[in-house]
Amino acid sequence: MSEPLIYEISRAGRRAVSLPACDVPEAPFPADAVRADLPLPEVSEIDVVRHYTRLSQLNHSIDTGFYPLGSCTMKYNPKVNEVAARLPGFASLHPLQDALSAQGAMALIHSLQELLAEIAGFSAVTLQPAAGAHGELTGVLIMRKYLYDRGETQRDIILVPDSAHGTNPATTSMSGLKVMVVPSDARGNVNLEILRSLTAKHGPHLIGLMLTNPNTLGLFDENVEEVVRLVHEAGGLVYGDGANFNAILGIAKPGLLGFDVMHYNLHKTFSTPHGGGGPGSGAVGVAAFLADYLPGPIVVRDEDDEYAWQMPAKSIGRVKAFWGNFAVLVRAYTYIRMHGAEGLRQVSENAVLNANYLQARLRDVYPIPHSDRTCMHEFVAQGKLEGAPGINTMDIAKRLMDFDFHPPTVYFPLIVAEALMVEPTETESKETLDAFADTLIRIAEEARTDPELLKTAPHHAPVKRLDEVKAAKDMVLCYGPGCGG
């Protein structure tokens, strides 16, 4: 890479800041708190500014290029969100401030709770969880506590379709519960026959089922109501992974489809910088009978129109310090209010339209297992090309970087070999989609005529092909004089 490490720029004695003369009496640190040696880089201010500015320019970002990373919803984040989050009334709040002096911020939280409940058809919402997987954990703990409170403490299994996000089985394990995988059928839906046999066999032991819908194949489950019915019939609850909510805003309400709990990825669906760009928010919505179990505190409005913090009666407890990732909430609120109901529906319509346009342009060039169906906000192609036996998905992904495109998600979902998971999002123009499709078509041609070009890609990126095995096995997590060894 062209940019040296900060320790390589370091020169003994160089410093960025000259402190003014001390105007209070100096006191020594306790001797046992003083280190003999503190190997920090010694650099001037301009060295620091240039180093980190150059590093930032080596990054791919949504503000500089197309970012079709499947399931991650790397949509453009409107700058007005940033203006709102930086308003001094929000930005200068202290988390321990008295509620009476933070009524504006609490009004925003209260309003966002209600907006999210309305958008997804739920009765109550918590904004505490800090990210999607945190929301999942919160949701499953709510389901578990509700069932255990009813005395059904033998329940310890969660069904997870093989088209779910990988966080779903992880959440189940984190909750001390057992995962049972439900395979997909030939159309990419949950296999109803197998689901029936599982609910028949394990019904009394089911906590429930976690459904990612649309699923990781980018498909809306055609039998979702029957899936929900079967799980309810067995006494279990249905969890909705709302990470793909971007596809159905204003079109389908999971709460009305029978889902009992769902998390929203506010940072994805409701646009705040994420993926190394900032913290997330995994708000959780629940049906009325679970409202008392939400983690808190949540914001309620009393009869005097005053906002107050309240812990729900049977709450699973706190899941995060203070009040959630508040600045993310401000951005999500801004996004929702800027779009309005009709605008949010258009977001999903365009997200789905863009994905189907790309799928239609690519399906004769790349295998797409379910391209006979209309996809939702994303689709899964395969990096297996006829006439190019040595080329795989990784080669194609690396070659895309030469054209300044962020590669799609690769090798996920696991149920599709050589998966290339493409999510264009609604914020891209037809010209951008065409440029991306043209490039993938060109790469497919190169795979046949000049496979070496793909095998050795990327050629124009800041770093060339990395040794992923070495990176995973021989991790060097600390570099420089401070690491010892």
Next chain:
Amino acid sequence: MSYKFDPQAKYAKSHEWVRMEGDVAVIGVSDYAQHLLSDVVYVELPEVGDTLTQGESLGTVESVKAAEDAYAPISGEVLEVNAALEDNPEWVNEDPYGKAWLVKAAPSDLGQLADLMDIATYEKYVAEEEEKGGH
């Protein structure tokens, strides 16, 4: 694509193999499984004395592409784990039926071997899976 098979072993649909050596069941993952996974970088094994339940996870095999559970092809008690494999996960790619055995177990129900595929059936199963293009 052609894969290696061990004629002495029996196979589960989830691509683990078990080979009886006297009274001891030796368990690992198949050559087809390691091909799907690509370069293996990490292996997590159970502990000696743990109980294996047929069809339930006994450990994890992680590659640069994915982390997959390995499922117990039969039930039993873990007698020995391949500790050297944890330092040499690439053995799963190099020698899946030999050096890369995962655990040795005392089977609790030898009748479960009948639930598994012999080499001919498994070869056919792998060919079908390959045709489907999935895992």
